[in-house]
Amino acid sequence: MPANLRTLAGVGREVELRVDGNVTQRSVLDALEAEYPMLRGTVRDSVTKKRRPLLRFYACEEDHSEDSLDDPLPAEVASGREPYLIVGAIAGG
Amino acid sequence: MPKVRVLVGTHKGAFVMTSDERRKEWKVEGPHFAGWDVYHMNASPVDPDRLYAAQSRGWFGQVVQRSDDGGKxxxxxxxxxxxxxxxxxxxxxxxxxxxxxxxxxWHFEPSLSDPDTVYAGVEDAALFKSTDGAKTWEELPGIRTQESASSWAPGAGGLCLHTIILDPVKKDRMFAAISSAGAFRSEDAGKTWKPITKGLHSEIMPDPDAEVGHCVHRIAMHPSRPNVLFMQKHWDVMRTDNAGDMWHEISGNLPTDFGFVIDVHSHEPDTVYVIPIKSDSDHFVPDGKLRVYRSKTGGNEWEALTKGLPQKDCYVNVLRDAMAVDSLDSCGVYFGTTGGQVYVSADAGDSWSAIVNNLPSVLSVQVQTLS
Structure with missing residues (x-):
């Protein structure tokens, strides 16, 4: 997760989440927000539930940002061998 | 012994500054919410340790923070x-x-009677209310859904509702201001609103006297005299003596009447402060000089206050929510600049000193007087 969100949630670079049922982007993000309610609205808009435009979602070196939130994530992510990445757009000059 | 607590929101975090009534030595704590924009922090007038902070960032949206221990x-x-x-x-x-x-x-305005009730002025222009200490928010849609709202257009700063004033005498009366839309009044606790723009004249508009579209930057009121409001408009400093039914210009001898902030002395309802900014093209103070202007006559006659403020090579701006006054016997006046300075005057503006010099660009300054 981006540094500002790690600070907000009081966590390190990675968090481990238990996801029941199908492991999709939606179920992972739901689990993240349930475990860390202070992150609600910061990754997805509170009202529309859409991805914030300056964040992107990656898994297994693939960009899943434009995929359906209900598509299954790769088995490596579901099993916990690979991370699901929430990446902030780089800001700089 | 009385003390003051200054709440400063910046483009990269929030700072809490405290001092005793002399206002010479300061303890500065922060940054809170480092790296985030903090458009505003404000405190409940009935529970001074209850603070609300508006933390946001383009990447991550809005976070609302609450403190129940004075910002610790x-x-x-x-x-x-x-x-x-x-x-x-x-x-x-x-x-x-x-x-x-x-x-x-953009702005939190806590209730005058209940620490759990707080209003939020937001972009795009709307008014929200929480009655559970900011856990949940409900819109008061009357201001956003009035007939003219479909014609409002954002200015460079966005279509923001930035000023909320609660009338301490008429409990159901509220005032609000929206950039590029105007000033509004509610007589029923925010359910319905009407524009209060008669007398405003804005040459930048196709119809300079139109009912809506005026770019109001800030409104201030002295609590003892809620029918009198002072306004810093995009251009023009204005005053009304009938709660907005009619405004008249009080720019008088100001070097320029463009600006953002305006505030009223805590004990003298006719003493008003503004900080003239050169123009809407050059968002910095004129002539490289940072000057607060004070009128002791309710407008029109202004004096420059310069002692302790930089009088050469200064090109900062002071944004709309970045001036405040305390209510100590000798009224303190505070403001923060886009250059990261926060200035205090412990003698109602006669002399100034910097509390801090090198913060991130200051978005807002609020002050609490604590017993």
């Missing part, structure tokens, strides 16, 4: 700002219709 610790609260009912449209920069959508909180 903070707790994220509810951040779901959902517009009520069918979402209408406003004009976009290309004159197309654009749906109202929540972007950020």
């Amino acid at each position: 610790t903070w707790q994220p609260m509810g951040n779901e700002f959902k517009y009520e009912g069918k979402v209408n449209t406003h004009k976009w920069y290309d004159n197309s219709d654009h749906p109202y959508e929540f972007l950020r909180v």
Whole structure:
């Protein structure tokens, strides 16, 4: 997760989440927000539930940002061998 | 012994500054919410340790923070700002219709009687209310859904509702101001609103005397005299003596009447402060000199206050929520600049000193007088 969100949630670079049922982007993000309610609205808009435009979602070196939130994530992510990445757009000059 | 607590929001975090009544030595704590924009922090007048902070960032949206211990610790609260009912449209920069959508909180105004009740002025222009200490938010849609709202268009700063004033005498009366839309009054606790713009004249508008479209930057009121309001408009400093039914210009001898902040002395209702900014093209003070102007006559006659302020090579701006006054016997006046300085005057503006010099660009300054 981006540094500002790690600070907000009081966590390190990675968090481990238990996801029941199908492991999709939606179920992972739901689990993240349930475990860390202070992150609600910061990754997805509170009202529309859409991805914030300056964040992107990656898994297994693939960009899943434009995929359906209900598509299954790769088995490596579901099993916990690979991370699901929430990446902030780089800001700089 | 009385003391003051200054709440400073910046483009890269929040700072809490405390001092005793002399206001010479300061303890500065922060940054809180480092790296985030903090558009505003404000405190409950009935529970001074209850603070609200508006933390936002383009990447991550809005976070609302609450402190119950005067800013030592903070707790994220509810951040779901959902517009009520069918979402209408406003004009976009290309004159197309654009749906109202929540972007950020610009201003928190805590209730005068209940620490758990707080109002939020947001962009796109709307008013929200929480009655559970910022856990949940409900829109008061009357201001956003009035007939003219479809014609409002954002200025460069966005279509923001930035000023909320609660009338301490008429409990159900509120005032609000929206950039590029105007000033509004409610007599029923925010349910319905009407524009209060008679007397405003804005040459930048196609119809300079239109009812809406005036770019109001800030309104201030002295609590002892709620029918008298002072306004810093985009250009023009204005005054009303009848709660906004009619405004008249009080720019008088100001070197320029463009600016953002305006505030009123805590014990002298006719003593008013502004900080003239050169123009809407050059958002910095004129002539390289940082000067606060004070009128002791309720406007028109202004004196420059310069002692302790930089009088050469200064090119900062002072944004709309970045001036405040305390209520100590000798009224303190505070303001923060886009250059990261926060200045204090412990003698009602006669002399100034910097509390800090090198903060991130200051967005807001609020002050609490604590017993």
